[in-house]
């Protein structure tokens with residue numbers, strides 16, 4: 131399951147566009163950063179924008195129509211080794227840690243269920259991707275909406291109990307973080323179906339598949355798609 135040196139060289143020279151979708155704690159972020167460091171590709175973690183908007187909503191009235199993204203900045207993760215989470219800034223304040231609070235988690239439900247917010251956030255992501263088309267985009271509707279022309283669409287899944295345990299272990303040392311891991315949602319099902327029908331689609335169950343093995347599977351798949 132390895133790319134030849136020539137294939138890897140070509141991927142790094144020309145860049146690669148990958149969408150990664152899946153339910154919470156299926157391993158999307160881990161896979162994205164591991165691939166990014168192998169391929170020198172930038173990462174857009176769309177969940178951070180949803181969290182940032184939820185944070186802004188929890189802080190009081192939002193700026194008038196269309197102005198939110200003037201004051202909310204969400205950096206792409208630069209190529210290279212796995213960075214700390216990319217900085218998210220609201221009104222000049224670093225909210226990178228604050229977006230993981232229980233309060234934000236509660237607001238998230240309303241933001242992600244609201245079609246108007248989904249549209250505005252999607253437009254914002256499209257504007258970011260417009261300037262860097264060769265990148266890894268991670269989230270919930272990336273294959274269906276944001277990166278329909280990716281070189282490879284990945285959908286990760288894993289048993290709910292395993293995802294829940296991963297998150298519990300991850301946050302054992304960060305009790306202030308309150309991230310819900312629930313059942314697979316309807317949006318997850320739609321995206322999974324979509325990815326499984328794509329010639330460039332790859333559905334991986336990470337229940338017993340460590341991240342390095344998932345990286346190898348994606349690289350192998352990329353090699354076959356190109």
Ligand SMILES: Nc1ncnc2c1ncn2[C@@H]1O[C@H](COP(=O)(O)OP(=O)(O)OP(=O)(O)O)[C@@H](O)[C@H]1O
Pocket residue numbers: 152153154155156157158159160161177296297299300309336337339340341344
């Ligand atoms: N393939 C894997 N096998 C075992 N543990 C994993 C795997 N992938 C990720 N993990 C662990 O599971 C936890 C959640 O991983 P990660 O943040 O990558 O998931 P995610 O799908 O991006 O979650 P979310 O959508 O909620 O942000 C982390 O502690 C990570 O180390």
Ligand SMILES: Nc1ccn([C@@H]2O[C@H](COP(=O)(O)O)[C@@H](O)[C@H]2O)c(=O)n1
Pocket residue numbers: 154176177178180181238242268269270271272
């Ligand atoms: N493309 C996306 C990304 C995220 N969401 C919603 O935001 C929540 C936070 O995302 P995490 O990846 O940090 O867990 C997530 O639970 C979704 O509700 C989304 O709808 N679409």
